[in-house]
Amino acid sequence: VTRSWPIEECAAWREWTTPKGLHEKPVHRWYIFPHSYTNELVHALIDEWNLGEGDKILDPFAGAGTTVLGAKERGIGAVGCDLSPLAVLAARTKIAGLALGSLENLWRELQPLVDAQATARKIGGGYPALVRKALPVPLLSVFDAIKRVLAEAIPDGPERDFFLLGLLATIPTFSRAQATGGWLSWVDNRRPARLIPETYAAVIARMLEDVPQKQPSVSKAQWVVRTADARKLPDPDGTYTGVITSPPYPNRHDYTRVFGVELMFGFLDWEETRELRHQSFQSHPEARPERNGTAGYRRPEGLAQTVREVDSKSNDRRVARMLDGYFLDMFLCLSEVNRVCRPGARAAFVVGNAQYSGIPLLVDEYTADAGEQAGLECERIVAVRHRGNSAQQMGRHGRSPSRESIVVFRKP
Numbered sequence: 141v142t143r144s145w146p147i148e149e150c151a152a153w154r155e156w157t158t159p160k161g162l163h164e165k166p167v168h169r170w171y172i173f174p175h176s177y178t179n180e181l182v183h184a185l186i187d188e189w190n191l192g193e194g195d196k197i198l199d200p201f202a203g204a205g206t207t208v209l210g211a212k213e214r215g216i217g218a219v220g221c222d223l224s225p226l227a228v229l230a231a232r233t234k235i236a237g238l239a240l241g242s243l244e245n246l247w248r249e250l251q252p253l254v255d256a257q258a259t260a261r262k263i264g265g266g267y268p269a270l271v272r273k274a275l276p277v278p279l280l281s282v283f284d285a286i287k288r289v290l291a292e293a294i295p296d297g298p299e300r301d302f303f304l305l306g307l308l309a310t311i312p313t314f315s316r317a318q319a320t321g322g323w324l325s326w327v328d329n330r331r332p333a334r335l336i337p338e339t340y341a342a343v344i345a346r347m348l349e350d351v352p353q354k355q356p357s358v359s360k361a362q363w364v365v366r367t368a369d370a371r372k373l374p375d376p377d378g379t380y381t382g383v384i385t386s387p388p389y390p391n392r393h394d395y396t397r398v399f400g401v402e403l404m405f406g407f408l409d410w411e412e413t414r415e416l417r418h419q420s421f422q423s424h425p426e427a428r429p430e431r432n433g434t435a436g437y438r439r440p441e442g443l444a445q446t447v448r449e450v451d452s453k454s455n456d457r458r459v460a461r462m463l464d465g466y467f468l469d470m471f472l473c474l475s476e477v478n479r480v481c482r483p484g485a486r487a488a489f490v491v492g493n494a495q496y497s498g499i500p501l502l503v504d505e506y507t508a509d510a511g512e513q514a515g516l517e518c519e520r521i522v523a524v525r526h527r528g529n530s531a532q533q534m535g536r537h538g539r540s541p542s543r544e545s546i547v548v549f550r551k552p
């Protein structure tokens with residue numbers, strides 16, 4: 141029998157579990173991932189857990205870096221991990237402690253070089269078909285030429301990352317592939333290539349507005365973002381006193397597809413992108429990560445039943461396999477969280493329940509169960525939103541609303 145946990149309602153946090161609020165937040169707005177929360181949630185948890193100087197926070201699924209930057213805003217050390225090089229670049233740039241004067245000087249030198257690329261017609265790299273379809277030749281030539289200007293004019297490091305992030309943030313304005321919600325859709329975008337330099341300049345101007353004249357004198361070593369797998373963390377035991385994170389939801393959205401154009405324009409070739417897709421958390425049917433065993437994980441009883449029902453109703457066999465793999469991944473990650481946390485540490489996992497063929501999938505409760513199997517205590521499940529209340533959402537999510545919750549654990 142599956143243990144059940146009391147579900148607390150907390151509508152006050154509702155607006156903080158979508159990324160909408162981040163669009164107006166300095167630095168956060170430089171790059172935003174779908175399905176993120178806002179820095180207010182990070183601050184609220186920091187206050188609730190009474191964290192302060194001397195504490196250290198982990199986000200094993202850092203995405204665009206809301207937790208690490210939110211912790212930095214409160215002067216608390218934080219480490220973020222992510223498998224995606226796009227996420228690592230975005231999060232790392234946000235916490236880099238850049239100096240305004242130096243960036244402005246660089247931009248004064250760069251801008252004429254960037255403007256001169258408005259009519260570039262040669263493409264340097266061999267870009268995969270997806271990138272060429274999203275950015276037909278005139279567009280891709282200009283983006284590619286600006287990318288090469290940045291690589292030639294700025295040494296590898298946070299300042300080059302800043303200007304590259306701005307370029308990546310400019311792509312959707314011109315791309316024919318648009319991320320709508322969690323999917324990529326194709327649109328007839330006719331914005332001409334000659335507008336790329338001025339659009340990019342506007343993005344950079346807005347980013348520069350957020351860089352403080354003077355950074356406070358703190359040790360930069362307190363904030364780190366690195367490439368790592370949430371199921372196999374590189375940290376020694378007992379490193380952290382808090383974890384604030386949101387794993388990908390088991391809703392079939394695949395970040396390597398949603399950000400496919402940016403990944404293959406800036407970082408990876410087609411093969412490497414496919415490899416990232418396979419190795420990612422098993423939240424979409426194409427993931428098939430290699431794992432070293434199951435480390436004693438038992439499927440929560442309710443889950444076994446749900447997976448059987450979904451399998452009998454769905455015509456895609458991969459969905460049942462994905463759902464099973466999702467909670468094994470959750471268990472492996474929670475085991476690592478338990479290992480790298482100090483006794484008494486708190487961990488908040490923001491998760492979303494889902495529905496398959498009308499069958500509800502209680503992600504929050506199975507996450508609580510997986511965490512307890514991993515050695516953590518589930519303190520509470522806080523329900524922040526109910527998706528599926530409107531007629532339109534009902535069509536999308538099925539008859540009953542799906543909770544979005546924060547599962548809070550404590551390391552005994």
Ligand SMILES: C[S@@+](CC[C@H](N)C(=O)[O-])C[C@H]1O[C@@H](n2cnc3c(N)ncnc32)[C@H](O)[C@@H]1O
Pocket residue numbers: 172173174175176177200201202203204205206207221222223224227368369370371385386387388389395419420421
């Ligand atoms: C819901 S997003 C996190 C959003 C984040 N809260 C933010 O502020 O943008 C989930 C992230 O998990 C990452 N991810 C997927 N599988 C992973 C794994 N095995 N280890 C670490 N990160 C992973 C994805 O690349 C994605 O950036």
